[in-house]
Every structure is written in structure tokens, then in C-alpha cells.
Amino acid sequence: MRASTTGRVLHDPKGGSFRFDAGAVCLDFAHTGGEGRYAVFETLHQPADLARWLAEPPLSAVMTVPVTAGELTAAKVLRQAVWDAAHARAARRPIPARAVATINRAAAEAPLAPELAADGTTAGWAAPVRATQALSTLAREMIELLSGPLAERIRECAGDNCPLLFVDTSRPGARRWCSMERCGNRHKLRALRARRAAEP
Template sequence: MDHAFPCGNISLDFVGSLRARRDESPIEMLTSPARLDSWFAESGIVDAPTTSRPADVTAAMALREAIYDLVSARMAGKTYAKAALEVVNDAARKPSVVPQLTRGGRRTEATPAQALSTVARDAIAILGGPDAALLKECSRPGCTQTYLDTSRGGRREWCAMETCGNKMKAAAYRARKRDERLATAR
């Protein structure tokens, strides 16, 4: 897998395709039509190849940033920006991915616009529903992944334990051990 899906949520994982977005040099994962096609396949939106073009990558990046703007506004308790709403709603108006039954089983083919519509509709479901109150951003410095905190008590701090959680816990453990060594050396 080339892409990361720490949230288990299609639209929030799509937002994470621009990693470390507040760093001086964020890491762009959607660098070409082929990379966008691989994101669609790895996310499970489609199981048949898509044929994205450069214009589809541009549309995907615009949708991703619009979703991020709306999620950020929701987390900050601010009003949604009209431009971001228009981008998400325009994408959602297009037909979404529709699975088909074939003799060989389930098959999901889609155009890039249909795949993006599926992402936009998922974002609308989150932002327009009760899950919007569960939105958080990972607390690991450098990670800007957003996620839904469905943990008991709502105390989850990281987008995923396997990545950011382990890094933060390992750093805390090393800091405790260093402090213990310094305390015994005195």
C-alpha cells in the first residue's frame, strides 16, 4: 500500500493525503493521476482501475482542501466558508460510485468524478450529522490528520495508535528514562 488510512473513514483519510500540512514542506501524496487512481483503489472506493487525468488530480486536491477547511472550521466552532461549501456540494451533486453485481461477484467501477462524489458525500454525512462533534486532530506534533474520536470518554489523542500513538508513547517512555537517569546521577 502506498497510502495511509489511519482513520478508517474515507473523507478524513482523503484529507490526510496531504501529510504534515503545516510544515514548511508538507508531503503531497496525490502527485499524479496514477497516484490518485491508487488512492481510490487502496481506499476501497473502487476495485476496478480508474483513469484519472491531471484535471482530476486538481479537482481532488480542491475537494480535499475544501473538506479540510470545513472540518477545521467545525472543530474551531467557526462558520463554514462559502467557497469550501460550494466545492464539496458540487462534488457531491455528481453521481457517486455504485457497486454492481456480476457473475464473478461484486464489482465497483467508477470515474474519478464518481469516486470524488463518494468522498464528498461521506464528508457531508460527517459534517452534517452527529459525528461532527467527534472530530479531532491528531495531537502528535507534525501530524495534521483529522479523525472521529469514538473512544470511551472521548479521550483519544492520536489519529492511530499504530503510527502516532506508538511514536508519542515511545517518546514519553524515553523522556521518563532520561529523567530517571538524570535524577540518579545527582
């Protein structure tokens, strides 16, 4: 059912990919695409795309009822609300009322129900497994995140023009980058060039 790890491989439309761990499944979900200038990152084009994303670990919610076009639309509305709420929290701004209402509305639906397998040692999700339930589970996780002790650890990447969000779960609370292999290394290279340029 659930693994203890989060994170997905993100693909840049300009080429290249990297592993990004947002530290929460709801925040991983927020990075599946977006509106406006973020539309180029869209990965949820069809209902089947949403079903595929939800079926991957750690959520591992394999749909037993096909995802509908309406559920795909609802997923994108929830995704935008999670994105807006997390960015507001990271910037220490009030969370938009519209985002709060959307998250609460999704969370009010029945969530995924865990079910112990016959062997008594493994678990999955009780059928039927619907997209609406998975969205409710993601919304409830977002509520726990925003109202819990990790709310203060929601961060936006410190890289130039990088809007990726994550929960800093490191013990010292010093994580700055979406990924060391991406923005962290870019920062190191810029700092190295700046030092060399300043040398006599």
C-alpha cells in the first residue's frame, strides 16, 4: 500500500529529468502540471494519466473504477489549491480562502480505506478504489501538513526562478534546494565562478 518514501522523477520540457522529493505526496501531486506558464509541465492530459499517477508508490492506489473526465478536472482544481496554499505558507502569507475551500471540499469526500490482506501481513486499499477517494486522501494529507508541526517547514526552492515546493524534513531544517543535482549544483557552480572571477 504505502511506502515510507515520497518523490517522483520530474521532466523538463527543455530536456533532462531529475528526481524530486517534495516530502509529502500532496506536494508531489502539486507538481504534476499547472496553469498559465506552468502548463508546459502538464502531465495529466487524460483521465488515464491521473489513474497512472495515483497507482504509483507511495500512494499505490490502483483504480478499480475508471477515472472520469470530471474527476480529472476536480484533480486539477485540487492541485492548484494545494500549490497556492503551499506557496502562501512558504511565503508566510495568509492562505487564499478559495484554496482552503477547495481543499476542504475534496477532503469531505470519503477517503481511501486501508484493508488488511488475507495473510494478515500486507495491506492495500479496499475496493472499490475511485479517484475521488484518492483526491480526498491527498486533501486530508494537505490539511494535516498545513495544520501540523511541519507547516513551518514548507519551503520554496532557493534556486533562481525555481518555484518547486517541499517539506524540509531534514533534522537541522537547512534544506534549500529542490534537488542538489539540479538547483544545488547550479548554485555551487555559480559560486565557484564568482570566486574565480574575484581572484587576482
